[in-house]
Amino acid sequence: MKKSLFSLVICFGLLHLSSASAQQDYTSARTEWGHPDLQGVWNFSSDIPLQRPTQYGEREFLTEEEIAGVLARRVAIDDFSDAAIPNGGVNEAYNDFWIESAGIADVVRTSIIVYPTDGRLPPFAEGAEIVYGRLAPDIEGERPVRVITGGIGSDGPEDRGLSERCIVGFNAGPPISPSLYNNNLQIVQGRDHVVIMTEMVHDARIVPLNARVLLDENIGLWSGDSRGYWEGETLVIESRNFNGLTQSFGSAGTSETKFLIEKLRRTSEGAIEYEFTVEDPLAYTDKITGIIPLTKVAGLLYEYACHEGNYGLTNILRGARVEEARDSENVQ
Secondary structure, three states: OHHHHHHHHHHHHHHHHHHHHHHHHOOOOEOOOOOEOOOEEEEOOOOOOOOOOHHHOOOOEOOHHHHHHHHHHHHHOOOOOHHHOOOOOOOOOOOHHHOOOOOOOOOOEOOOEEEOOOOOOOOEOOOOOEOOOOOOOOOOOOOOOOOOOOEOOOOOHHHEOOOOOOOOOOOOOOOOOOOOOOOEEEEEEOOOEEEEEEOHHHEEEEEEEOOOOOOOOOOOEOOOEEEEEEEOOEEEEEEEOEOOOOOOEOOEOOOOOOEEEEEEEEEEOOEEEEEEEEEOOOOEOOOEEEEEEEEEEOOOOOOOOOOOOOHHHHHHHHHHHHHHHHHHHHHO
């Protein structure tokens, strides 16, 4: 085991040292319309933290020794912890059995966030709406519930988070965000459009290319109004007109003034670099830029039939009614 791990670390280090120049020199195959070919199923699982641990300062990349430590921890994790199993309650969360936390791509970055340069979220804007969602227990709050996970109660479906209601997947974005599981998307290209279909909640975002006419500013969409264009090897997507019913990014904002830029560039046969920049002056005092590696998957993207199989939401509400009935009987 130690010998195999050592060999893996050496290969990983050499790959890291040579990958930057190789990625810069890579030219993607073309579609029949002459565009860089980004098509396929891609995985964005990652154990790179969103925010950079403070000990790294402004350093974006891990050293070879730190990479070896990450790999060693991966090898050591070979079972699931009973401590993660919930102890009851109608709104409890998943245990470790369901969680897909290790990334397929190389773990060489110290954080997903690359701007601000310290790899940390900028300060909240003055007066920004801030709500910290969580799987369980419920948080205090009022409708509309903008958090993706968890909820504010069990009186009705409107009290649950957006992913529990099958409206927005908790990793689907945009921008995409590595999360518990189903970190996959499929890209389909046509002459005038690109479709980005995320596995979670099965959302297909249709991005017209070189479209000049934008939606009226009064029309808001869950995933925003996206417009794309090519800059050499890079697909650039600009999205605005978010409906104000989601958070802008992380725990802040209402998305009404959110502006998102996404960049996708194929860096090798099996990899895409996905970069996003979120700007929302009512949520944060500065923009946020992050980079997430996408890895090609030799498989299909299957339908995530969230509404059809949403037994969790039904049972949360049913369980709450049972608890209320029991409490009423005890009072009587």
